[in-house]
Amino acid sequence: xxxxxxxxxxxxxxxxxxxxxxxxxAHLDKQAWxxxxxxxSYDKAQxxxxxxxxHDVCSNCHGLKLVAYRNLKEIGLxxxxxxxxxxxxxxxxxxxxxxxxxxxxxxxxDRYISPxxxxxxxRVANNGALPPDLSLMTKARVGGPDYVYSLLMGFAxxxxxxxxxxxxxxxxxxxxxxxxxxxxxxxxxxTYADGTKATAxxxxxxVVSFLNWAAEPELExxxxxxxxxxxxxLVLTALFYALKRKIWKDVH
Amino acid sequence: MSxxxxxxxxxxWIDERIPLFTVLxxxxxxxxxxxxxxxxxxxxxLALFALVIMIMTGIVLAMNYTGHTSMAFDSVERIMRDVNxxxxxxxxxxxxxxxxxxxxxxxxxRGLYYGSYKAPREILWWLGxxxxxxxxxxxxMGYVLPWGQMSFWGATVITNLFSAVPVVGNFIVTWLWGxxxxxxxxxxxxxxxxxxxxxxxxALVFLHLVAxxxxxxxxxxxxxxxxxxxxxxxxxxxxxxxxYGVGVFLLVFMGFVFYAPNFFGEPDNYIPANPMVxxxxxxxxWYYLPFYAILRAIPDKLGGVIAMFGAILVLxxxxxxxxxxxxxxxxxxxFKWFFWLFLADCFLLGWIGGKPAEGNYIPIGQAATFWYFFxxxxxxxxxxxxxxxxxxxxxxxxxxxxxxx
Numbered sequence: 001x002x003x004x005x006x007x008x009x010x011x012x013x014x015x016x017x018x019x020x021x022x023x024x025x026a027h028l029d030k031q032a033w034x035x036x037x038x039x040x041s042y043d044k045a046q047x048x049x050x051x052x053x054x055h056d057v058c059s060n061c062h063g064l065k066l067v068a069y070r071n072l073k074e075i076g077l078x079x080x081x082x083x084x085x086x087x088x089x090x091x092x093x094x095x096x097x098x099x100x101x102x103x104x105x106x107x108x109x110d111r112y113i114s115p116x117x118x119x120x121x122x123r124v125a126n127n128g129a130l131p132p133d134l135s136l137m138t139k140a141r142v143g144g145p146d147y148v149y150s151l152l153m154g155f156a157x158x159x160x161x162x163x164x165x166x167x168x169x170x171x172x173x174x175x176x177x178x179x180x181x182x183x184x185x186x187x188x189x190x191t192y193a194d195g196t197k198a199t200a201x202x203x204x205x206x207v208v209s210f211l212n213w214a215a216e217p218e219l220e221x222x223x224x225x226x227x228x229x230x231x232x233x234l235v236l237t238a239l240f241y242a243l244k245r246k247i248w249k250d251v252h
Numbered sequence: 253m254s255x256x257x258x259x260x261x262x263x264x265w266i267d268e269r270i271p272l273f274t275v276l277x278x279x280x281x282x283x284x285x286x287x288x289x290x291x292x293x294x295x296x297x298l299a300l301f302a303l304v305i306m307i308m309t310g311i312v313l314a315m316n317y318t319g320h321t322s323m324a325f326d327s328v329e330r331i332m333r334d335v336n337x338x339x340x341x342x343x344x345x346x347x348x349x350x351x352x353x354x355x356x357x358x359x360x361x362r363g364l365y366y367g368s369y370k371a372p373r374e375i376l377w378w379l380g381x382x383x384x385x386x387x388x389x390x391x392x393m394g395y396v397l398p399w400g401q402m403s404f405w406g407a408t409v410i411t412n413l414f415s416a417v418p419v420v421g422n423f424i425v426t427w428l429w430g431x432x433x434x435x436x437x438x439x440x441x442x443x444x445x446x447x448x449x450x451x452x453x454x455a456l457v458f459l460h461l462v463a464x465x466x467x468x469x470x471x472x473x474x475x476x477x478x479x480x481x482x483x484x485x486x487x488x489x490x491x492x493x494x495x496y497g498v499g500v501f502l503l504v505f506m507g508f509v510f511y512a513p514n515f516f517g518e519p520d521n522y523i524p525a526n527p528m529v530x531x532x533x534x535x536x537x538w539y540y541l542p543f544y545a546i547l548r549a550i551p552d553k554l555g556g557v558i559a560m561f562g563a564i565l566v567l568x569x570x571x572x573x574x575x576x577x578x579x580x581x582x583x584x585x586x587f588k589w590f591f592w593l594f595l596a597d598c599f600l601l602g603w604i605g606g607k608p609a610e611g612n613y614i615p616i617g618q619a620a621t622f623w624y625f626f627x628x629x630x631x632x633x634x635x636x637x638x639x640x641x642x643x644x645x646x647x648x649x650x651x652x653x654x655x656x657x
Contacts, residue, residue, distance in 0.1 A: 038511060066329050132523075136329075139514065140522035175532070215522075218332065218339040225340075226510025233506060237499030244496045247488050251287055 028143045028173065029150040031205065035212065038227065041220050042213055047075040049192050050210025053203050055085065056190050058134065061126060061181075063114030066135035067214050070108040075213060082108055089113040127167045129180030138212045145208050147173065152204045155183035256282070279465055284483035285490055286471035288648050292366075293469070294497035295359040300457060301498055302352035307450050309345040317397065319443040321436045324399035325524040343513040349391050350516040351505050353539040356384060365591050367579030368470040374571040376463040381567055383456045388540070390449040393442040395537055400521030405534045407434045407442070413547070416554040433527065474579030475644055482648035533608060541605030542598050542624075548609045549621035559621065566628050573628055575636030583642040587635050594627045 034043040051072065054064070069086035073079060086106035091113050094101035106113050114133070116122035123130050141147045150173045158170035158177075168178040185200045192198050213219070256277045258264045267273040316335050318327035331338035360380070363369055369377035396407045411428050415421040430437030468477070477483045484490075508515055516538060520531050536544050543560050550556035566573075581588050597620050604617040 066326070066333065071333075136522040140519050142519050144519070222339065222343075222510055222513075226506065229506050229510060230503065233499060233503050237496065237503060240492065240496040240499045244492045247492050251484055251489065 028146045029153065030146050031149055031208075033145055033209065033212070035209075035219055035223075038223065040223060042075075042209065044076050045194060045196075046206050046209045047213050048077070049194065049196060050206035050208070050213075051075060051077070052190055052192065053207040054134075054210050057184055058207065059112075059115060061115055061122070061131040063116075063131075063133040064112040064135050064214060065114055065133055066111065067217075068109065068111050069106060071217060074217065075210070079108075086110060089115075127180060131181065134211055134214065136215045138208065138215045140215075145212050148211060149204055149208045151179075152185050152208070153200070279461075280487035280491070281485050283465065283486040284477065284480070285469055285486045286477055286482060286648055287484045287489075288471050288473060289469065289490070289493075290472050291497070292358065292362040292472075294494060295355045295362060297494040298497055298501050299352060299355040299359055301501070302348055302355050303450070303453060303457065305344060306348045306352060307454070309341045309348065310447070310450065312341055313345055314443075314447060317443075319397070319440050321399060321439055321525070324397060324439060328398045340509070343509045347505065347508050347513060347516060349394065349537075350539070351501070351508075352387065353391070355501075356387065357539070360384070361595060363470075364594075365581040366470060366472055367474055367574065367576070367581065369571045370574065370579050371571065372467045373463075373470060376460065376467055377571060378568060379456055379460040379463055381564070383453055383460060385564065386449055386453045386456060390446060390453065391537065391539065393446040393449070395521075396439065396442045397446060398521060399439065399525045401523045401525055401529070401531050402518045402521040402534070404434060404525035404527065405531055406536055407438065409534055410536070411438075413553075413557050413560075416557045418554070470579065471648065472580060472582060473645060473648055474583065475648065478647045535606055538602070538606070541603075542601035543605070545601040545605035545617045546621045546624065548605075549614075549617045559625075563624060566625070570628065570632075574632045575634075576639065576641065577636070578641040578644065583644055584635075584639060585642060586639045590627060590631050590635065594624075597623045597627065 033040070034046065035041060069082050072082045072085065077085070086108055089106050090103040091106055091110060092101055093104050096102055112135075114122075116125060119130055138145045138148055143150070151171060154172035154174070156170055156172055158164050162170065162177070164170060164178055168180060169182055170177060171179045185204050187200050188198050189200075189203055190198055196202060216222075256274060258267055258273060263273050313331065316327065316331045316338065318324055328342065331342050333339075335341075363377065363380070392406075392410060396403045411425055411434065414424045414428060417424055426432060428438070429435070430441055471477075518535065535541075543563055546563050547556040547560040550559045576584060576587065578584055581591050600620045601617070601624065604613055604620060607613045609617070
């Protein structure tokens, strides 16, 4: 019954009724990202800073379950640092030789262990709201990294007359303009190991860069292979064209 | 069909037992092709090239994919992250689908402009339409496999269309689903069929080529070759021209694969499927949008479904709806304008299909739907009778010679 209600609701939405789409179609604050463009690549130091923000702040509520601890070595953590991060949380394993399940600290081969055992546990701890997993966040929203940046920087006081739900926060870009997550970013939220000044803007850019790496770890290989491929194809196509001209010389 | 003489003893030995080389000879080096084909004629071979890319990448992707609702999404992400060059395979396959459709759409509209569907090429045209239908089914089921939000809700919306069938509609939907909702049995059968259908397409392409090599290629002038002076062998002339086309095609295709791999995709499909959360705006892939617009233009559900399927089925009657004896739009001064209007109408339908069905989008969509059918069912039959075509050239060589002089 419930399912047929859902499916007919979906059908109604898709086939006719106006979608309850985003009153929060606010203007996104476009940023210049280091990985933009044909030659773009990640700034390793920035990814490491961004990871620090994720680790110290975001990861208390949000998961990153598609990224393995071993992957953190790609952004400049040493093997020991990555191992230490993995060991911060426990995961269920087993059964052991006695047939019992047991908890053990995370290992490099584990995927990032989520802060809550399951969605229900996450909701209970977060006023009924579910903090989404962030592994693909910059690919899963229209506007990508610019959206995530704008959302994190988009907290403000609700305008006069705006009815804010219980425990909700006003946000300029979130669809519907109210979000369960409280504002997280503020100046000097973390102290960067590399001495970079931790302004709110810097923190946000760094963590969004890290999240973009988490969503598209292949980006640098992809772009550099793309460049080689395009150069190869240009030469090949030029050769084909020259050959075509030569073979067709006598036709017409 | 006389067998060519082969000098190589091994080739001769094989060919006497199975005429592979004779067939190859007849369909390439001695296959007479009109010498005036323009670059719009490249898109048939490009579509075949795209199909081969899809099958090759698809086979390897299937080795790494898990067809279960609890694992499908993560298995695709594992391909993206842990399988060697898995991201490349998947982006090739994802974008390849779009580029396959681009090639086929250009190929279809080329046929529409130059009257390639007219006698003696009606069955060639039908086989092409069957390929197109099989492609739509294959692409739809393929889009479900990553089991993201759009996969799930797209599958739900499209399969639910069959519930519009009177009396047995709900039974059909349950039968399609293999249960009472889109769930694991649905995903499993879609995976199975998604693997099967490309080979059906391949077989249809083979028949399409057999029909082509029987009726021979049409050409931009729409008059049949009158002798050897009007034709050139397919090889090497069109093999090299097609290869050049492949080069240009790959430059554009790879540009998207490497630099904008998610351009054609929906961000929502990077959210795992959740039956309890409906996305605010369910849109199909771009290549279905014109038909989606037609579906929604009719206020009645059954009527919409009939109109949508009718929009494709009516194309089967095109060789008889278009009453003009002149094939090429080049010699049809009035038809030409209606052709471009029809093309614009299809783009308009595509644009409307991507918009929510509200406000002004509804009447625009209805007008565009009306024109789609009006063009095919009224304009084309009338034009052939009313329009005065330009004088046709005496032969394919005649205007070519004149242009040169």
